[in-house]
Amino acid sequence: MSSLGDRMTFPDEKKLDWAEESEEMDNQTQTQQPTPAPATDAAPAEAAPSDQTDGASEFQMGSSLLEPEFDVNVKLNDLQQDPNNPLFSVKEFRDLNLPESLQKGITSLGFTKPSKIQERALPLLLQNPPQNLIGQSQSGTGKTAAFVLNILSRIDLTLQQPQALVLAPSRELARQILGVVQVMGGFMEGLSTYQAVPDPSTRGQTVTGQVVVGTPGTVMDLARRKQLNTRGMKVLVLDEADNMLDQQGLGDQCKRVKQLLPKDVQTVLFSATFPQEVLQFTQFFAPSANQITLERTNLTVKGIKQMYLDVSQDSDKYDALIKFYGLMTIASSIIFVRKRDTADELSKRMTSEGHHVVTLTGGLDGVERDSVIDQFREGHAKVLITTNVLARGIDVQTVTMVINYDIPDKPASTGRGYVPDAETFLHRVGRTGRFGKVGVALTLVHDKRSWEMFRAICQELGINPTKLDTDDWDNVERVVKTIIKSGRNAKVEGGETMFAVQE
Numbered sequence: 041m042s043s044l045g046d047r048m049t050f051p052d053e054k055k056l057d058w059a060e061e062s063e064e065m066d067n068q069t070q071t072q073q074p075t076p077a078p079a080t081d082a083a084p085a086e087a088a089p090s091d092q093t094d095g096a097s098e099f100q101m102g103s104s105l106l107e108p109e110f111d112v113n114v115k116l117n118d119l120q121q122d123p124n125n126p127l128f129s130v131k132e133f134r135d136l137n138l139p140e141s142l143q144k145g146i147t148s149l150g151f152t153k154p155s156k157i158q159e160r161a162l163p164l165l166l167q168n169p170p171q172n173l174i175g176q177s178q179s180g181t182g183k184t185a186a187f188v189l190n191i192l193s194r195i196d197l198t199l200q201q202p203q204a205l206v207l208a209p210s211r212e213l214a215r216q217i218l219g220v221v222q223v224m225g226g227f228m229e230g231l232s233t234y235q236a237v238p239d240p241s242t243r244g245q246t247v248t249g250q251v252v253v254g255t256p257g258t259v260m261d262l263a264r265r266k267q268l269n270t271r272g273m274k275v276l277v278l279d280e281a282d283n284m285l286d287q288q289g290l291g292d293q294c295k296r297v298k299q300l301l302p303k304d305v306q307t308v309l310f311s312a313t314f315p316q317e318v319l320q321f322t323q324f325f326a327p328s329a330n331q332i333t334l335e336r337t338n339l340t341v342k343g344i345k346q347m348y349l350d351v352s353q354d355s356d357k358y359d360a361l362i363k364f365y366g367l368m369t370i371a372s373s374i375i376f377v378r379k380r381d382t383a384d385e386l387s388k389r390m391t392s393e394g395h396h397v398v399t400l401t402g403g404l405d406g407v408e409r410d411s412v413i414d415q416f417r418e419g420h421a422k423v424l425i426t427t428n429v430l431a432r433g434i435d436v437q438t439v440t441m442v443i444n445y446d447i448p449d450k451p452a453s454t455g456r457g458y459v460p461d462a463e464t465f466l467h468r469v470g471r472t473g474r475f476g477k478v479g480v481a482l483t484l485v486h487d488k489r490s491w492e493m494f495r496a497i498c499q500e501l502g503i504n505p506t507k508l509d510t511d512d513w514d515n516v517e518r519v520v521k522t523i524i525k526s527g528r529n530a531k532v533e534g535g536e537t538m539f540a541v542q543e
């Protein structure tokens with residue numbers, strides 16, 4: 041893959057008109073049981089959204105990617121008044137009839153208005169008798185709060201036993217969700233929680249927490265050893281549900297956990313992505329579920345500006361990366377690589393050149409992983425190098441740039457070779473641009489195969505990225521700054537877009 045011979049230029053292909061740029065429309069559809077609509081049966085598209093970065097600058101959304109030169113100011117209030125924005129809402133939190141203690145929890149998190157997914161999902165989730173829900177919404181639009189508020193509103197504080205279970209695909213995500221439960225439930229006197237992730241210090245403990253958040257393997261172990269009593273469970277949530285049910289190992293564990301829960305447990309599945317084949321399967325896991333789904337063309341977050349660097353060969357990627365970092369001050373960034381070895385290698389090289397980076401891969405033990413993610417969250421390290429283990433769900437507000445050092449791929453369904461993984465791409469880049477912020481996603485391509493994979497992903501997701509020319513780094517700097525300022529990928533003078541744009 042890295043040989044010079046692989047390098048090809050595609051002057052014509054880069055101008056191909058197969059991905060006409062379109063303003064994606066937020067086409068979230070909502071269907072109530074008993075007639076759940078498949079993802080493709082979406083309601084007609086609404087009007088094209090206005091550009092997020094055109095908002096007035098009443099308060100800064102923290103997107104100062106290139107401090108101090110570029111403060112991109114976006115007014116959250118403006119975004120939440122745009123019916124085509126996923127953060128749009130006609131309701132206030134108080135219209136959702138949540139208990140007073142939860143209203144206080146919401147206020148303590150600084151939330152003023154619900155997002156579209158919160159406004160739509162919560163009335164469905166809070167109904168009695170409880171109903172199952174499959175909920176899809178773009179990355180960073182507040183799905184966690186939606187399922188956490190439902191859970192907390194159903195906890196009987198007089199009963200000291202597990203009543204709700206959240207399963208997440210990674211230790212870091214489980215810890216993050218638990219943190220939201222604790223803050224949001226901070227005004228519920230006597231609320232108890234339990235973190236079910238591998239932890240030798242809790243071995244043998246009986247789980248008494250009313251809300252249990254963990255990874256499927258640990259939860260299964262706890263249940264098997266009778267440390268977790270599942271009889272009183274009222275709610276089961278699978279976050280990143282498509283990933284949890286799709287993956288062989290996790291899927292089996294989730295199914296086995298579910299079998300241990302009461303038959304009438306309210307089952308709630310959330311994700312930014314539900315590929316059609318997984319969505320079909322989820323209906324067995326969450327029968328008769330209400331559904332809130334998105335059309336495939338609406339999955340991308342508009343605040344995330346897509347760019348790519350085209351280098352000559354695999355071994356040039358590192359130099360390009362370092363040059364890029366040398367150009368601008370980036371608040372915090374995440375570099376995604378395919379393999380642990382690459383993460384370690386990159387980390388070694390960047391550290392030796394004076395960059396303060398941390399690395400998180402599945403190769404670390406739990407304590408090390410906790411320490412790394414905490415350092416990154418607290419801003420002690422500005423660059424996090426990781427694999428797909430952190431592609432989903434992680435919410436670190438200061439992340440203004442995501443770099444795809446390697447393009448995400450997955451095993452082909454035929455069992456032979458690998459194919460581009462658009463879902464993982466979407467989740468990776470979704471670590472920035474959260475809840476209305478502006479972020480940048482930079483992808484490195486270096487040969488025919490990586491170019492074709494990237495093109496396939498862009499085509500699938502309707503992305504039209506801007507090419508950054510590595511022969512002219514001054515121009516790269518100018519182009520990146522212009523894109524961030526203008527808030528649009530196309531029509532940047534001096535920045536070649538991947539595909540011809542039809543006006």
Ligand SMILES: Nc1ncnc2c1ncn2[C@@H]1O[C@H](COP(=O)(O)OP(=O)(O)OP(=O)(O)O)[C@@H](O)[C@H]1O
Binds near residue numbers: 152432435471475
């Ligand atoms: N109503 C709200 N008002 C303001 N901020 C909010 C609101 N709801 C959620 N947020 C914030 O938005 C950010 C993203 O939320 P969250 O992590 O739940 O997104 P998500 O939809 O689960 O994303 P992903 O698909 O990547 O997991 C968080 O920092 C959260 O605190």
